[in-house]
Amino acid sequence: MLTPLARAQQQNQLARPQSVADAAPLSLQDAIRLGLEHNYDIRLSRTDEEIARNNVTRGNAGQLPVVDAGLTRTYNLNYSRQQVGSANPSVVRGGQSNALVGNAGVTWTIFDGFGMFIAYDRLRALQQSQQQLTRATVEETVENISNAYYDVVRQSGKIKSLEEALAIGQQRIDLTQAQVDVGVSAKVEVLTARVDFNADRSLLIQQQELLTTAKITLNNLLGRTPTTDFRPSDSIVVARSLSQEAIQQDIAVKNPRLQQARVGLQIANYDRRLIRASRFPRLDLNGNYGLTRNINNNFILNSRTNTGDPISTVTTNTNRVYGPNYGFTIALPVFNGFNNRRLEQNARVAESQSQLALEQTNLSLSTEAAQAFAQYQNRLQLLQLEEDNITLARQNVAIALERYRLGLLTPIVLREAQLSQIAAATRLLDIRFQAKQAELALRRLSGSLVQETAAQP
Known part of the structure; x- marks a missing residue:
């Protein structure tokens, strides 16, 4: 014979996805690893960091010489007509000429008011700024992934709480049906019990939807298919020893947003x-080596005819000039x-803006830290209260159920x-989740979120 809990779980199969039991377990460490590898915000920020790193070169700062080389070759096919006085013209059809021009030059800036050295330091500062931005993106993404993961844990815990309620x-x-069978209770009490049971099953179905939504949100942060199913293998454990003074000191030294603002200045x-x-x-040194060669068709007047007309011939003239030149x-x-x-x-003015x-x-980080620490302390107090309260509530249900079995308690009580x-249980899960959120913030x-997360087993 099935126990009440087993019977309730069997009846709840219609309300639970069939793939939950077969879903692969997922730890927080694995979730963060997947997020660091596949999250699009992190990947885009890392490409920007790579661009900034590639820009840090002496050449980009103007400290290295610039060398250019060029070669030009031209060909001409000309129609020429030359006439001297009233003599008959001399005509050349299809005269050919060509020119070759080649050069290699170098320009090197020796002095520009130390601007090239300032430019190089600026490029390095831009790289540092992008590194801090990437680090901030990683920290914020890890926080979002952790919150999304613990939300899945919270929603799963609520499902377990509702399953316990269904077992009760x-x-x-x-018990009510047994009392009806022996004639000590009315059938209406059985119907009322079933109505309450179905109401709890309805809550379970709604809670399943919230769990599915939480899983989709986490999968999106991990860069995975939204419908990928999994089971969280870690629970929500809240650290209770954080110090406000230590947090403020770490913000001044390690917060990436603050470091980025300092680099911006x-x-x-x-x-x-x-x-x-x-x-x-500005002083530039210049050097050049050039070659120029021209081959042209020329008219040359050799003699005259008996009638006095000039006699000209077409010859080829080659002119070549080459050699180095330099200067400053x-x-x-x-x-x-x-x-x-x-x-x-x-x-x-821009420098003053950066200082502001x-x-x-x-100030913003200090304010956010003060608010988060106040919430953290408050949630720790509530967490202790709700942990004691859930123990009392379970004892109360166990006693009430036994008294109901003995006929000493009404169904309403x-x-x-x-319901209590x-x-x-719902308050405990919510408070524990909120306390963990404050701790992560x-x-x-x-x-220190990424380093401490990486150190976890």
Whole structure:
């Protein structure tokens, strides 16, 4: 004979997906690993970081010489007519000529007000800024993945709580039916028990929908097919020893958003110094090696006829010039409509804006940390309360069920005890999830979420 819990689980198969038991287990560590590999936000940020890293070169900063080489070859097919005085013209049809021009040149900037060195430092700062942005994206994505994973755990826990309620409801039906069979209870009480049982099954079906939605959300963050099924293998364990002072210290040192704002201030400083460098003279060294060769058809007047008409012949003339040349160029900015002064003033304003952005980021992070820590402390107190409360609720249901078995309790009181247990279990799961959310927010703000997550077994 089946136990009430087994009978309730058998009846719940219509409300539960058939693939749940066969779904592969998924730990939080595996979920984070998949997210770091396949999440699109992280992948896009890493490509931006790769571009910034590729840009950090001496050549991009203007410190290396520029070498150019060129070769030009032209061919001409000409129709020529030459006439001297009243003599008969000399005509050449299909005269050919060609030219070959080749050169290789180098230009090397020796001095530009140290702008090339400032530009190189700016490129390195841009790389650091993108690295911090990627790190912030990773931290925020890991937090989102963890929250989504623990939400699946929470929704799964609510399903287990409802299954326990259904098992109690099935016992109530069995006991009531037995009382009806011996004539100590009315059939209406059996019907009422079944109505309450079906109401709990309805809640279970709705909870299954919430669980499916939570799984789809997590799969999206992991870059997987939304319908991929899995079973969470980790539970929600809340750390209870976080210190507000330690969190604030870690924010000042390791928070990637704050570090990015500091690098942004450095970049603004480099921009201003680059504009100032444009006020200095610019010295370039130039070198070139060229080759020029021309082959042309020429008319040459050799003699005259007896009548005095000129006699000309067409000859080929070859001209070749080649050799190196070198020198230097000095450019001195004199006046450009006060544009340099305007640009430098705007750069100073941009630098002040970056300073304000840094202060705003610092204040925003401190505020967010204070709010998260206050929520963290509050949820820890509620968590302890609800952990004690769920024990009392389960004891109350067990006592009520036994008293109902002995006929010492009405169905209404038993139902109230059952609903109290469901509510207590739901509150416990919600409070535990909210406490974990606050903990994850604090770890993300302190810049230690990824390292601590990676260290977990």
